[in-house]
Amino acid sequence: MLADTIVAIATPLGEASIGVIRISGPDAIAIGRRVFVPKKNKDWYIKDNYKLVYGHVVDPDTREVLDEVLLSVMRGPHSFTAEDVVEISCHGGIVPLRRVLQLVLNQGARLAEPGEFSKRAFINGRLDLAQAEAIIDIIRAKTDAGAKVAMSQLDGRLSSEIISLQTDILGLLAKIEAIIDFPEDDIEEATLDEIAAQCNIMLQKVNTLLDNADTGKIYREGLQTVIIGKPNVGKSSLLNALLKEQRAIVTDIPGTTRDIIEEFLNIQGVPLKIIDTAGLRETDDLVEKLGVARSRQLINQADLVLLVLDATTGITEDDLKIISLVKDKKTLVLINKIDIAANRINSDKIKRYLGDSFTLEISAKQEIGLDKLEQAILELVLAGKVTAADNVIISNTRHKQALVRAKQHLQEVQRGIKEFVPADLISIDLKSAWEILGEITGNNVTEDLIDRIFADFCIGK
Numbered sequence: 001m002l003a004d005t006i007v008a009i010a011t012p013l014g015e016a017s018i019g020v021i022r023i024s025g026p027d028a029i030a031i032g033r034r035v036f037v038p039k040k041n042k043d044w045y046i047k048d049n050y051k052l053v054y055g056h057v058v059d060p061d062t063r064e065v066l067d068e069v070l071l072s073v074m075r076g077p078h079s080f081t082a083e084d085v086v087e088i089s090c091h092g093g094i095v096p097l098r099r100v101l102q103l104v105l106n107q108g109a110r111l112a113e114p115g116e117f118s119k120r121a122f123i124n125g126r127l128d129l130a131q132a133e134a135i136i137d138i139i140r141a142k143t144d145a146g147a148k149v150a151m152s153q154l155d156g157r158l159s160s161e162i163i164s165l166q167t168d169i170l171g172l173l174a175k176i177e178a179i180i181d182f183p184e185d186d187i188e189e190a191t192l193d194e195i196a197a198q199c200n201i202m203l204q205k206v207n208t209l210l211d212n213a214d215t216g217k218i219y220r221e222g223l224q225t226v227i228i229g230k231p232n233v234g235k236s237s238l239l240n241a242l243l244k245e246q247r248a249i250v251t252d253i254p255g256t257t258r259d260i261i262e263e264f265l266n267i268q269g270v271p272l273k274i275i276d277t278a279g280l281r282e283t284d285d286l287v288e289k290l291g292v293a294r295s296r297q298l299i300n301q302a303d304l305v306l307l308v309l310d311a312t313t314g315i316t317e318d319d320l321k322i323i324s325l326v327k328d329k330k331t332l333v334l335i336n337k338i339d340i341a342a343n344r345i346n347s348d349k350i351k352r353y354l355g356d357s358f359t360l361e362i363s364a365k366q367e368i369g370l371d372k373l374e375q376a377i378l379e380l381v382l383a384g385k386v387t388a389a390d391n392v393i394i395s396n397t398r399h400k401q402a403l404v405r406a407k408q409h410l411q412e413v414q415r416g417i418k419e420f421v422p423a424d425l426i427s428i429d430l431k432s433a434w435e436i437l438g439e440i441t442g443n444n445v446t447e448d449l450i451d452r453i454f455a456d457f458c459i460g461k
Contacts, residue, residue, distance in 0.1 A: 005031065006120075007104045008112035009097050010460035016092030021100050022460060023086040023109060024117055029073060031107045032086040034060050035100075036071050049075050057088065057100050066103060067096045081117055082124035115457025119450065122442060129442030129453070130159050133396055136457050137220055145269025146219040149393050157392050158399070161209065162440050165406075168202055169434045176427040195426075196417045199410055206407045209394050213403075215381075216395030218303070222264060222271035223381055226298050228326070229308035230318040234336040237364035238308060239263070239276040242373075267374045270381060272304075296325065304381065305331040311361070312341040315349055323353045332358045332376055339363035398453075402439045409433040 005025025011018070023031060033045050038055035050072070057066045070089040079085040090096045105111060113119075118135050121127045127135075130153055137150035152158070172195050179191055227235045242265055261276040275298055299305060305326045309319055331354055335345050338361045347359055358376045362369035394400050409429040416426045438444030 005109045006112035006116055007031075007101065007109040008117070008460040009101055010087070010117075011092065011097075013094050013097065014092070015094075018089045019092040019097040020460075021088040021090060021097065021104060022112075022117065023088075023104060024079075024081045024083050024112075024120060025109070026084065027108060028084040028086045029075075031104055031109055032071060032073070032088075034107050035103050036069070036088070038071075044071070044073065049073055049078075052089075057090070057103065059103055060107075066099050067091055069100075077124070077126075080126065081120040082126040083120060112459060113454075114459050115454030115461060118457055118461055119454040122450070122454075128156070128159050129445060129450070130162070130396075130399065130440050131156055132442075133398075133453060135461065137395065139458065139461065142222055142264050142271035143219070143266045143269045146271055149216060149219045149395050152392065153395070158394070159441050161205070161392050162437050165202055165205060166434055166437050166443075168198065169430055169437075172198060173427060173430050173434070176423050176430065179423040180427075192417045192423070192426075196414055199413050199417075203407060203410050203414075206403055206410065209392065210400065210403055210407070212392070213394040213400040216393035217397065217400075218270060218381060219393065220395035222273040223303045223377075224298075224301060225272045225274045225304045225306060225377075226302040227274065227276050227306045227308060228299060228322060230310075230316070230322060233308045233310045234364045235308050236261075236276055238306070238334070238336070238362075239274065241364045241367050241370055242274065267377055270378060272377070275302075299325055299329065302329060304377070305329045306334055307331050308334045308336050308364075309345055311335050311337045311343045311345060314344040320353070323350075327354060330380060332360065332373070332380065334373065335359065335361045336364055339366045339368060399440050402436050406433045406436040409436065 003026065005023065005027040007021065007023045010020040010022040013019075029045050035057050036053075036055055037058045038044055038053050041053045044051075044053045052070045052072050054070055055068075057069050058064065059066060067090045072087045072089075074080070074085040074087075076083040076085070088100060090100050115136075118127070118132045122129055122132045134150045134153035138147055138154065141147035141150055175191050175195055227238055229235050239261065243263055263274055265272040265274050277298060307322065307326055309315065315323075333350055333354065335343055340363075343361055350357070350359055358380060360369055360372055360376060362373060364370075394403065409432045412429040413426055413433075415421075416429065435444045439449075442450070
């Protein structure tokens, strides 16, 4: 348990029906007693737990009533932080919340740092590090599928997989120690063969987790999707059609879109961060030129490119210049305006530059072919891989990097056995793999890493 008591507003600031002040630490209940006057339950601080008590927050010095509230007590270790926790549900305006917060601070609590409640839950053994990181993923989830992935990790399914791998490694280390301690028993060859076989099984498990990592990252962070094309090809109309709202200005004047427009779109559980860019062309207009430069930068950063071509013009020199920018990117080619003209674009010419990329005929204005576009995005992104309903999905880049490093050490173990490397050197790679896996759950992490992870959390969580 930590020695001091922290407090923060745990709900977003703004007008709302309620807002929550969260207090955690050894003095949480004592501070609650000083600032809270119950209507009936006078001894709430003695016996009540997981109950709401009605009353008022009152300044103990001036006896001024600050707000009408509900107070709840969650005694440690059976609370989120495993410490004594008091939550005060106030009216949700900015003024009452800040007044109550300041009163609690005046009573000796300290303002919590970002993520400090979750950090205390980790330090006090209430959550492991992977579970704690899942909390922020739940808060930031853009789709139901993303939330399911995060909930799976909060429930400890990823942690169970990692702990199982660590347990298996410890078993192998015990066998290595037996070889080192009892060389005269002639058990080395049979034992090393057994270690190699078990190591192969572990590598299969690690590979299964890594195979899902890119998909998991999409569920967690969204797929950065950039709409590109020459001016007046229908990019903004496509954005509006996908969002089903008039988000971007649409005119017949080329160069209307000069700034970048970003929105999130949910396609059957896959979050797309969809970006409408300025039309790519040579221009003397300074503002438009900056927009074009930004568009080129976003293409390089994109996970998926929606390349819009004009069915009425065929492929022009401007189109060919744009196609050259995306030849190495995952690209969907959309032939737009089929509602007003027959398709004049030769698909073989597209394949010549972009290979076997998806090509669809659409009308952004009439919303023709958008259902096929959404299905094509899913097929291109997931490519038959797991969905959020499957077992365990790696969604955190830190976790993926740790698994990659652990895999390398397990591969070194196999290589060492094949090349008759001494057993004590093989054990070094096994220990390294065990330690790296511990970075995922928090069994083996530095204080700097912990601080860096929880710094990304919001205050009050």
